[in-house]
Amino acid sequence: MYAQMVKSEAAQDDPEKLAAFQARIDAGEKIEPKDWMPAAYRKTLIRQIGQHAHSEIVGQLPEGNWITRAPTLERKAILLAKVQDEAGHGLYLYCAAETLGVSRDELTEMLLDGRMKYSSIFNYPTLNWSDIGAVGWLVDGAAIINQVPLQRTSFGPYSRAMIRVCKEESFHARQGFDAIRKMAEGTPEQKKMAQDSVNRLWFPALMMFGPSDKESVHSEQSMAWKIKMNTNDELRQKFVDQTVPQIEFLGLDLPDPGIKWNEERGHYDYTDPDWSEFFDVIKGNGPCNTDRLAARNKAWDDGAWVRDGLMAHAKKKAAASVAAE
C-alpha cells in the first residue's frame, strides 16, 4: 500500500524536475536539505532515517538490561560506553531527519504511539550475559553490513551521520566478539551460554536485512535514489559468509544445520529464517514489543517535567538578560 502511495505522490512532481533530480543522483552528487527533492524522496527518507534512529534508541534497552549485572568493572564500563554510543547514533540520525522538516519530538511521538517502526531485532530478549557479546558481534555486525554502504547514500546529512556512526560501530562489533570469545573459551557453563546466544540470535540477526528482495516493497525506487545501496539478499549473504568462519573460530556449533559451503556459488548456503515469525514481530507480537514500547513511553512521559523545567528556566534567563540590557 505504501508503495502505491509513493507512486501517486511521485506522479504529482514535475517530470522535468524529477529527471534533473535523478540525473544529479546518477552523477553521484549529494542532495542537501534545501535542494529541491521529490515529495516521495523526502517521505521515504524521513521514514527510513526515523526508523533507523528509533532502532538505535530502542536498541539501548536489550543491552542496557545487563549494565547493572556486568561481571567486571571493565565490562560494565565497556557496555555502558557502547550503549551510550547507541544513544549518540540515535541523536545523529534524528538530527539528519530533522533537516527534512520533521522535529525530533514529532518522530519520537510517532515511535511511541506505534506509527513508526524500529528494527525487529530489538524485540528479542537478552537472557544471559553472553547475549551482550552476541548482540555486539552478530547484531551490530549485521548492522554494520547494512550501514557501511549507506555512507554513500545520496542525502548529504544522512550520509554524514552514517560516516560518524560507522566509525564508532566497529568498536561495538569488536567488543562483542571479545566478550563472547571469553565465554566460548571459558568454563563449560560459560560455553553453554555462548552457544545458547548464538542459537537464539542467529535467525533474528538474519532477519535484520529485511525480507527477501522478491517481497520487499520499497526496494526498486530506493535503489534508484541511492537511499538503499544493495539488495537485502546480497547483504544477508555477505553477513553469513563473514560470520560462519567466526562461529567456527569460537569453537561453537553452527546454529543452522543448513549452513554449508557452496563451491559453485562461492558462498555459504543457509536456511532462510521463518518469515512468518518476522511479520509477527513487526505486527507487535515479538517477545518484547510491549515491554520495549512501554519502557520508551515511560522514559518520555516521566521526563516531560524535566524537559519543560529546563526550557522554562532557559526562557526566564533569556528574558532577564534582555531586561538587563
Place this chain on the structure above:
Amino acid sequence: MKNEWPLWEVFIRGQHGMSHRHVGSLHAPDAEMAIKNARDVYTRRNEGLSIWVVEANHIAASSPSDKGPLYEPSESKVYRHPTFFDIPDEVGAM
C-alpha cells in the same frame, strides 16, 4: 504545549590547529547547556579542544539554486592557482 528544546549546530576544533569544523547538531534549552551537551555528545573520543555552538535558526545559508552565480565565476579564474604558472626547474622551490 509544544516545548521542544531548540536545535543547535556544533562546531569543534580538534587537536591539530585546524579550524572549527561542523560535526553535527543537538538539542539544548540554552547556549550553555548546548556547549555542555556538545562536550558529552561529540567529544567522547577525544575529538575536541574547543567548541562553538550556534542556534540552528540563526545560521544564514546560501541557497542551492544560487550555485551557478555563486561558484561558477571562480572556475574560470585559473590564474589564482599556483599550478597555472610554469616555473623552470633550475629556479628551484617556489
Place this chain on the structure above:
Amino acid sequence: MTRDEAFLQFLLRMGDNTLILGHRVSEWCGHSPVLEEDIALANTALDLIGQTQFWLGLAGEVQGDGKSADDIAFLRDVWDFRNLLLVEVPNGDFGRTLMRQFLFDAWHSIQLGHLMKSSDERVAAIAEKASKEVAYHLERSADTVVGLGDGTEESHRRMQESLDYLWPYVGEMFQSDEVDAEMVAAGIAPDPASLRDDYDALITRILADATLTIPDSRFGHKGGRTGKMHTEHLGHLLTQMQWLQRAYPGSNW
C-alpha cells in the same frame, strides 16, 4: 588500628562511593528524559567506574593479599561496604538523581581538592585525575539543579522534595572517626568535619540560585562509611551487581 588498616578503610570509602554511585547512575542508561541527558549521565557513570578501578585497585594493593579491584567490588557483602548512605538510596525520579549527584559532587570536588595534596603520591595522582572529571560533574549537576529548581512549578516542587528527602543523608559526609584521625595524622586525607564550611558555602549559593530551601534540620543518618548500618537498598543493589561473579565463581569474563 594500624595506619595500613586505616588507609585501607579510607580507600574503600572513596572507592565504594564511586562504585555504588556509578552503578546507580548507570541505571538511567536508556531511560533518561532526553537523549542528551542520557549520554551525559553515562559519561558521569563511566568516570565514576574508572575512579573505582583506581581506588579499589589501590585498596587491593594496600591489603596485600592479591585481590583485584573486581574481587573487592564483586565479592564482598553489605557489611564490608564503606560508601555513604547517600549514594546507595534508589534513584527516584530524574530530579532526585541529579540532586543527589549535586550534593555528592560538591563534597567530592572539595575532598579531591585536598587529596591532590596528599602525602601519599598514589592518592594524589588518583585525585588529580578524578578532580578534572568531578569538576565537570559538579558544573553539570549544579546547572541542572538550578535549571529545574528555577524552572516550572512542577520542577521546583519535585526538586524541593528531592532535597528534603536527601538532606538527612548529607551529614554523614562530615562525620569524623578514628580512621579519619589516622589519615589526618599521616597527611593522607583531610578531616571530613573540616570540609563542612566550604561545602555549605557552595551548596547554599547554588541552592539559592535554584530557589530551593535547605531544610533546617542538621540531623544526619549514619552507618554507611563505617559499615555499621547500611540501608536495605544496598543489599538489593549487590544482588544484581554481583550476580554473575557469585553464581559462576572463578570464571574469566
